[in-house]
Amino acid sequence: xxxxxxxxxxxxxxxxxxxxxxxxxxxxxxxxxxxxxxxxxxxxxxxxxxxxxxxxxxxxxxxxxxxxxxxxxxxxxxxxxxxxxxxxxxxxxxxxxxxxxxxxxxxxxxxxxxxxxxxxxxxxxxxxxxxxxxxxxxxxxxxxxxxxxxxxxxxxxxxxxxxxxxxxxxxxxxxxxxxxxxxxxxxxxxxxxxxxxxxxxxxxxxxxxxxxxxxxxxxxxxxxxxxxxxxxxxxxxxxxxxxxxxxxxxxxxxxxxxxxxxxxxxxxxxxxxxxxxxxxxxxxxxxxxxxxxxxxxxxxxxxxxxxxxxxxxxxxxxxxxxxxxxxxxxxxxxxxxxxxxxxxxxxxxxxxx
Amino acid sequence: xxxxxxxxxxxxxxxxxxxxxxxxxxxxxxxxxxxxxxxxxxxxxxxxxxxxxxxxxxxxxxxxxxxxxxxxxxxxxxxxxxxxxxxxxxxxxxxxxxxxxxxxxxxxxxxxxxxxxxxxxxxxxxxxxxxxxxxxxxxxxxxxxxxxxxxxxxxxxxxxxxxxxxx
Numbered sequence: 466x467x468x469x470x471x472x473x474x475x476x477x478x479x480x481x482x483x484x485x486x487x488x489x490x491x492x493x494x495x496x497x498x499x500x501x502x503x504x505x506x507x508x509x510x511x512x513x514x515x516x517x518x519x520x521x522x523x524x525x526x527x528x529x530x531x532x533x534x535x536x537x538x539x540x541x542x543x544x545x546x547x548x549x550x551x552x553x554x555x556x557x558x559x560x561x562x563x564x565x566x567x568x569x570x571x572x573x574x575x576x577x578x579x580x581x582x583x584x585x586x587x588x589x590x591x592x593x594x595x596x597x598x599x600x601x602x603x604x605x606x607x608x609x610x611x612x613x614x615x616x617x618x619x620x621x622x623x624x625x626x627x628x629x630x631x632x633x634x635x636x637x638x639x640x641x642x643x644x645x646x647x648x649x650x651x652x653x654x655x656x657x658x659x660x661x662x663x664x665x666x667x668x669x670x671x672x673x674x675x676x677x678x679x680x681x682x683x684x685x686x687x688x689x690x691x692x693x694x695x696x697x698x699x700x701x702x703x704x705x706x707x708x709x710x711x712x713x714x715x716x717x718x719x720x721x722x723x724x725x726x727x728x729x730x731x732x733x734x735x736x737x738x739x740x741x742x743x744x745x746x747x748x749x750x751x752x753x754x755x756x757x758x759x760x761x762x763x764x765x766x767x768x769x770x771x772x773x774x775x776x777x778x779x780x781x782x783x784x785x786x787x788x789x790x791x792x793x794x795x796x797x798x799x800x801x802x803x804x805x806x807x808x809x810x811x812x813x814x815x816x817x818x
Numbered sequence: 819x820x821x822x823x824x825x826x827x828x829x830x831x832x833x834x835x836x837x838x839x840x841x842x843x844x845x846x847x848x849x850x851x852x853x854x855x856x857x858x859x860x861x862x863x864x865x866x867x868x869x870x871x872x873x874x875x876x877x878x879x880x881x882x883x884x885x886x887x888x889x890x891x892x893x894x895x896x897x898x899x900x901x902x903x904x905x906x907x908x909x910x911x912x913x914x915x916x917x918x919x920x921x922x923x924x925x926x927x928x929x930x931x932x933x934x935x936x937x938x939x940x941x942x943x944x945x946x947x948x949x950x951x952x953x954x955x956x957x958x959x960x961x962x963x964x965x966x967x968x969x970x971x972x973x974x975x976x977x978x979x980x981x982x983x984x985x
Contacts, residue, residue, distance in 0.1 A: 502910055505893070505909040506906065508908065509909065620941060622945075626913065627933030627935055631906045631907055632906055634927055640935070692928050693928065694930055695930035697934055798848065
């Protein structure tokens, strides 16, 4: 399976609903920033420098031990805008890789667990993405891949400041550990802002689905560490995991409380959402994200039986404009997208009844 | 009127962007408007992390000591003015060139100036040995406090051999 297949297939392994704590945690991601010594950082590099990075990483990748999950490099310039956007919707690349894409490339593993973004803000951004709460496992995998690459690549490193990065906020470990949480219960009880404020004081940030500067859509929040220097990788992950576990407990309690206190209102709301998804003929992205969030809550609370939560996670990608245009294989007007979106949702929910 | 971007389809969307007080206006078709939005998606805000950083750096830098813009990194040519403006360093050498300004900045962000995490295996050299010795010494203390003397002796020998490698 090549990268084109990855773009064509809406499913990624992080969407599986059977990950640990899968009722609240959608996915866990580890990202490590690395730079090559002697080449200007991406913000001031020439096209020749960019190619030197591609070449060095290609060499390192071909010598890595990831035989079972072959890694493949693809220049962003070889993809269409729609294909690039699908990779972003699948969380395999960041929005930053869409800008000035001629100097950028991505290395993907066949199973989509690994991606290495080349010449994003740093030369390498090694990413490992797993379903559910699995930060330790994701770190172990990313760390091994990093060790493999380091056998060939000369990283920019200083004994005092650790791994040197373009932005001083990433210096040290270069590690960003983040978890995607589905928090409909806490959102309904208006507990999100107090939580955001509380954990911000602990050096942890909460963001919308696609990271910095984006809104929380479909009650999905991304929680990640802020500090990258002065703590070991394991300490960073431990601290984040223990905070996440507390949020999970609070979210579960919130869901039970809402269901207990407003049984009929909640069930009515969830079944209306389910009905709309199953029968609507026109759906906008925003509306669909909201409805999917409600149905997912219904599945988790066992109010709705027979719907696989993995399908709902996958739909979050399938309903995005880029994937719809990819399916239609042409440009679509806003209304055409709404029609195709509604049909896609109906088809997926009816297959998996 | 045709789209100003693709020059093919009729322009139906009027796009206006304000970046650093510079207003740009464009008449584009619906398709190009979508693509342009995808390209800038999530980056509409002018007030991002880098603006904050340049603020932090600005106050750590004392213009009375050196004339702003007078120092340039010998490797990538980035000047302190450029870095302060963009909030990003140009290359790994910048960390040495602008050390005076960078260390206080790093301290402001992370609360510390000392990395204690991973050391690259092949190129880490001395730093890796030092870290391994630190970890082994902690283990030795633990072994002694638990009166596990056989283990402690092994650890002590290991520390000695690593310390010899350091010299």
